[in-house]
Amino acid sequence: MMDDPRDAEEAANALPLNLEAEQALLGQLMFDNDVHRQVHDVVTPEDFSEPFHQRLYAAIDGLVKAGKLAEPTTLQAAFTADPAFEEFGGFSYLFDLVDRAPPSNRSRDYAALVADTAVRRRLIKMAADAMHQARNPELSGYQAVALARSELEAAERGAAPEDALFVNAHGAALARMDRLELEVATGKPKGVQTGLSSIDKRLGGLMPGSVIVMAGRPGMGKAQPLHSSVLRADGSWTTMGELAFGDELASVDGKPSVVTGIYPQGEREVFRITLSDGRSTLACDEHLWTVECSKWSDRRRTVSTADLRAMLTKERYRRRVSLPMLSGDFGRDAGLPLDPWFLGAILGNGGIAGNAVMFSTADAATLFKVQKVVGSDRVHETTGDYDYRIVANDCTPEQNVSYALLALGLKGLHSHEKFVPAAYLRASRASRLAVLQGLLDTDGWVETFGAVRIALSSQRLAQDVQTLVRSLGGSCTINAKQPTYTHKGEKRDGRTSYVCNIAHPDRASLMTLARKRRRCAEPMRFRAPTIVSIESVGVEPVQCIAVSHPQHLYVTDDYIVTHNTALLGNVLYGAALRNPTKLFAGFSLEMDTDQLNDRALSRLTATHEQPVSFSDIAKVAPLTSFDLQTLHAVKGQIPKNLWLRDRAGVSVEDVSRAVWAMKRRGDLAAIGIDYLQLMRRPALAGRNEASAIAEMTGALKTLAREAKIAIILLSQLNRSVEQRDDKRPMLSDLRESGSIEQDADAVLFPFREVYYLQKAEPKAGTEEHMLWEAEVALKRTVMDVIIAKNRHGSEGSEPQQYRAEIDLITDRSAA
Structure with missing residues (x-):
């Protein structure tokens, strides 16, 4: 007889129990009350799976703590009204537990088994609740994750999830007073200090559980x-x-x-x-x-x-x-019925207008290559010295050159009508290069001074050659020439010739013929196209x-x-430098770690006689020996407690996983995210951008509170600030401002008035221009940090000293 599969499913879903361990521990406790001292910190009444065992342990615990004897006789009176007591056998059950109790030297092991099994039951229940929450359409994904995490933490602490939702008001007030007294005694805010003391004073530092939004002016430049x-x-x-x-x-x-x-x-x-x-x-x-x-x-x-x-x-x-210039490494080979080089050769020196496919060449290497591609038995000589006919020889349609040309839309075209099919223009780099090589091998030439050229009667084909060259990282210009000829003594205009002038860092790679490649042996400087207007x-x-x-x-x-680019501020590095026992993390969705460290190294050179700008560090040309000495002197000052992640498209869930991983590593104090609008959106399911932003900021706020960290969130302003005469930003200028303002504990606007002053330059030589120059010089190094919202203190504006060349912000009073 086969087992009922429903029994197997029920067994798999059953909560783990260890009644034997519970009975052993209870028997040991009643046999020797001194066991209580060994196990009271390991197990609680709620850890027992059987409700009667929970009540029995609670009774034993109460008697022992009261200094009374806890054994079957004294316990019996406590359960006379308990129906389960009689169901289990009454006094006989208690006596049986004592009689079968193992030696008391293993009591702590039995207590650990009871507690461990209880944690597993709570974990399974939590997982079931998480599945239910995940299926609840009224909860967002992030809310479901937050609830699951709360229950998981409660299970880890051994408390019921409901217990974790409350704190004792009296105890919390006393703890708060202790912290306030410490702040007064030390003169330091309770939050993490960043080094910008005027801002720290207003915000109280980077407060655990807070979200600090730093929003810059729009136009970070990608439109x-x-x-x-x-x-x-x-x-x-x-x-x-x-x-x-x-x-x-x-x-x-x-x-x-x-x-x-x-x-x-x-x-x-x-x-x-x-x-x-x-x-x-x-x-x-x-x-x-x-x-x-x-x-x-x-x-x-x-x-x-x-x-x-x-x-x-x-x-x-x-x-x-x-x-x-780009490398040209893109494209995919799909729908290419002809070998790319052979297609280029046919377009360069082939005849495809008639029924037969003709090919002309005086070059043995080119002829050999054609024979290798299509088969030597299919290349037949004609009456012309250098003309060849390519025949089908009963090959399949897929191998038939005429069939392929017809499929590509080339069959029947005259020279001035030829073009490169679109599939080859978007093919892989190797295929695009092969098409160009076929064209230049057959119809191109190399000047004595090294210039590569090809003349074509088809304007479209010339433009396609230009496209191929540009897609391979080169440059190509087209000059139209009008040839003339004499017919019966009459001078006539010929068909327009389009000459392609080709420049490329590796000219020889554009051809396969050895004699043409040799002409490219002499180095010829490649000049990338310049901006002319x-x-x-x-x-x-x-x-x-x-x-x-x-x-x-x-x-x-x-x-x-x-x-595309972005800016990462000074705050995270400053906080890490001033709080070496804490951990910090930065998520940069635009700049890579090299760019971030270039700016960090540059800031650290501020106290040296000749600071090194971050643009100098990143430059192609080598640094001077003096610059290298300066950087060597400061490289050890890069904080060891700051971790960076420069992966683009990070989601809130990615940030959450990283935060909890960092929390396990050490005392994570704050993270920075650059920036909100670049984060990967949750599945919108028909919602608008504002709804997606609201869900993300809400989830980040929940993360900050649960992880007890500060989150510094960079954001963009909307375009309305650019339309006002007063360019100083305000809360309504925040893009998707409703949710960002609501979830933020503080909103900071870095503002540089000099940016707008420079856009309003008066006519040179006038008195207005002299006054303008003086004002620009005065405000060039000023950055006002406008604190537009602050739940932990006052609002206002704090002027800072800003040195753009080394990306350094300092208190203006200390400058």
Whole structure:
């Protein structure tokens, strides 16, 4: 007879019991009351699974603590009205427990078994409750996690979850008075000090359980129009407006990159940035670019479109500022019926207009390569010296060149109608390079001075060559030439020829023919396209994105590389330096750890005769020996108790897991998150952005209170601050301000008036300009920290000293 599967399921779901251990422990206690001293700190009445055993242990515990004898005779009277007493056998059951009791030297082991089994029962019940909460549609995922964690902590402490929800008011008040007396005696706030004493005094330091929001002005610089093109990792193009969270994008160096945030920015003035090779893209004035300039010792810097516009007005920057070139490591090979090199060769020197596919070459190496690709038996000589016909020879349609050309839309086209099929333009780097090699092997040439060129009668094919070159990290310009010829004594115009002038860091790699590669042996300096003009094109809706790539670069129109960035403040490093026995953690969703440490090292050099700017540390050119000596002197001062995580797209759940892991490691005091709008959203399920932000800030507030840590949360302001005459931010300027303001214990606005002063420069040479220069000089190093909300103290503004070149904020009174 087979067992009922329901019995097996019921057995699997049964709570763990250890009645034998309970009976052994109770028998030992009644046989020898001295056992109570060994086990009273290990087990509680609630740890017994059998309710009668709970009452029996409580009775024994009460008698022993009262100094009375606890044995079957004295205990019997306590249970005369207990129905379970008779069910278990009454006095005989108690006597039997004593009679069967094991030696008392093992009593603590039996108590531990009872307590351990009780913890397992509580854990199973907690897991069942967590499953129920997870299925409750009225709770968010984060709320369910918070409730489960609370119950888990209660189970770990051995208390019922309900008990953990209450504290004794009298005891809590006495503890509070003790802390207040300590604060008065030491003169220090109870929160963690950051080193910015004026702010610490207002906030009380970084208070456990608090969320401190630091919100900066908008325009951290990533916005482009919604119709701007963005290159996907598979080689296809999409638009800024069509991007979705998690989309895989192409990157400057081929490393993985996904969209981790999408942030509409409203309408802004848009500018067209044009490069010297003709390509262009659109961006707002605050969009950030990584650029290089021969006039800079550090070669590479990050600047805004507004900065670039100002630079181009100066002669020393004209045609000297360039953008980084991409490696071209993107794209996927799909739908490529012809070998990529062979396709390029056919487009370069093939005839595909008639029924037969023709190919012309005087180069033995090229002919051999064609034969190798399609089969030597399918390449037949014709009456021409260098002309060949490619035949089918009863091959399958998949192997038939004519069939493949027809499928690609190329069959029947004349020379001036040829093009590179889209599947090959978005193919892998190796395939795109092979197409270009086929074209240049057959129809290209290398000038005596090393320049690579190809002339084509098809304008579309010339543009496709330009696309291939740019996608491989090169530059290509097209010049149209109008040839003439004489027919019967009459001069006539020929078909326009489009000459592609190709520049690339590795010119020889663009061809496979040895004789052409040899002409590229002499080194030839590659000059990346420079920015030649930036012109306003009007006002448009724009959007910015965050990407997971370490350099935060993505590829936009015409394979132009653009940039995202953010700022991590001084507070976390300052707190870690001043509180070496506590742990701190930082989540940087934009900047990597090298960039963060560049700024930290730079700040530490502030007391030296010649501080080292973080831009100098990050520069391509080597540091001076003096700079290295300075950095060696301060490197040991980087706090050992600060842990950084630079992974993009972090969720609240990721932060929560990391926090509890850090809590197990030591005394975690505070974490910083840079920044809220870049965090991965929970599943929106039709809700709007404000609802998602509200859920995240609420979960972070719960985390701060449960973990007893301070959370410093960087956030963005909305665009309304830019529309007012008074640029000082206020609480209503917080993006999705309702939930952020509600969940924050303190809201701080770093404000630099000089930013707006510099945008209002009067005409040079006037008295107004002289006054303006004086005011800019006075306020250049001032940063006002506006405390707009403060649950633990007063609100107001605290001016700080700010040294932008080393990213250092200090108390202005101490400067």
